[in-house]
Amino acid sequence: MAFAKPVWVPGQEKKIGFVLFLATLSGLSPFAMAIVVPSLPGLAHIFQLEYDSLQYAVSAYLLGIGLSQPVHGFLCDRYGRRPVLLFSLLLFVLASLGCVIVENWFLLVTMRFMQAIGVGVGTVTSRAIVTDVSSRQHAAQTLSYIAMAMGIGPIIAPVLGGYLDVTFGWQSSFLFSGVVGAVVLLFAWARLAETRPDAVRVTGGSFGQVLRQYLGLLRSPVFMGYTLVFGFCQGTFFAFLPVAPQVFETRFRIGAELFGVYWGILSFSYMLGAFFSGRLMRTFDLDATLFAGCSGLFVSTLILFLAALYGSVTFMVLLSTITVGMFFSGIASPLALTGSVSHNPEMAGAASGLSSSLGMGVGALFSILTGHLFDGTEGPMIRLMGMAVTGVMMALFMSRNRGAKAG
Known part of the structure; x- marks a missing residue:
């Protein structure tokens, strides 16, 4: 059959x-x-x-x-x-x-x-x-x-x-x-x-040999650069996620019903960015498209940060900048994951697992920090988002170091 x-x-x-x-x-x-x-x-x-x-x-x-x-x-x-x-x-x-x-x-x-x-x-x-x-x-x-x-x-x-x-x-x-x-x-x-x-196989089976494979990945600036781009992109989102319902309700009087609508807008924006990422890859190479996505995320978050610095964060400023940021994160995130794996195709499985785990860990760290620092206002959240996008740009330039493969 x-x-x-x-x-x-x-x-x-x-x-x-x-x-x-x-x-x-x-x-x-x-x-x-x-x-x-x-x-x-x-x-x-x-x-x-x-x-x-x-x-x-x-x-x-x-x-x-x-x-x-x-x-x-x-x-x-x-x-x-x-x-x-x-x-x-x-x-x-x-x-x-x-x-x-x-x-x-x-x-x-x-x-x-x-x-x-x-x-x-x-x-x-x-x-x-x-x-x-x-x-x-x-x-x-x-x-x-x-x-x-x-x-x-x-x-x-x-x-x-x-x-x-x-x-x-x-x-x-x-x-x-x-x-x-x-x-x-x-x-x-x-x-x-x-x-x-057939060429893709982790040699040996001892704990020490396996550990050396992962240490090789961790020592690779390119692998870590792409991985941290993904992780800090997630950090930008997770700095917002845990306190978003409270901020929307207490600061802007947005109830649970409307929050669900705005959450759908943010999710759709990310999906749209991922779609455009695939379309852009038909014309531009991975690193050029990744740079555009990271730059857009940085600029949109910078606008939000400056608005908070000068005390002018309205609901529309907050929603629009985060929505635009989610679009550019949708462009950057899948490309960063691709880069972390494709630089070391002979260890595609190991690189995929380690980059996903590390990226999730970075995102979780920002989630913990924003929950700990939350004071009922959007200030701590926006400052952490600013830290995250700074990390995105630093990691992006790390990924350009083509000195050696892992392992």
Whole structure:
């Protein structure tokens, strides 16, 4: 039967089905995180928790993603993309079902952690697969379109999660995630062939040899430059995200209903930037397009910073500058991720996993800082955004150091 034979192989990378599959695979992680958010207040009542204890349902998930991605990267270089992907997706499906049947909070948080370990494979393997089968230029285009499609997940997931929670109960969100994971697993098994080139393999198997591979990446200015561009782009966003509802409500009297509308505008702006990133790559090379994206993000945030410095931050100034910044972040982020992998194609999996993990860590740091420094006004948030875009430009120039590859 044709369906049972892997058909997405090198040479098929321009097919729309191939791109949609990889976009779904990459987007499964943020989707599974966001779909349960509407159920959190109900979980506090069901498990008799203080509301602040609910953060562990999110933080355990983020921890699992961050810890698992470098491991996934090493494994898919050593054993191949396909087996690591299939095994990890199976773990995600089983952990999602585990979330449905557990009866205490500790086990639910544990299953969330296991969910994240399994689904963390999506971003790593999709980027490695694109690098395997594409030139650097075409890989950047493909990953830009994947980033655009990924932006849909965090928008629709809370809406769908809220409907499922009200209609079928909190377990239904986890069950739905498991079903989606099972469908992706089925398609991966039936249609995705192994794409890892024979030359791509982490040599040796001792801890010391593996450690040297990662230290080589960490010592590469180009790899770290691209990775930190992505991380500080995320930092610009995460400096805003944790306190945005409070700022909108207390400072500008914007309620939850309208905040959802404005959040959709920001998400759409990022997706639009990712779309234009792919289009621009048809004419310009990766580094020129990345420079344009980073520069636009820097200028838009600088305008916001100067407005705050001179005391003239109105709602429209805040919304417009952040919306424009999200557009340029949408251009820059997928290109930075492409650069971190394509500079070392012989370690595509390891580079993909490590860059994703480090980038997430930088973004999480800004999230923690803005939550700690928040004083009820937009000031600390804007100052941290200014620090983040300064980091973006410094990392951009680091990425131009072509002295040596990692390893």
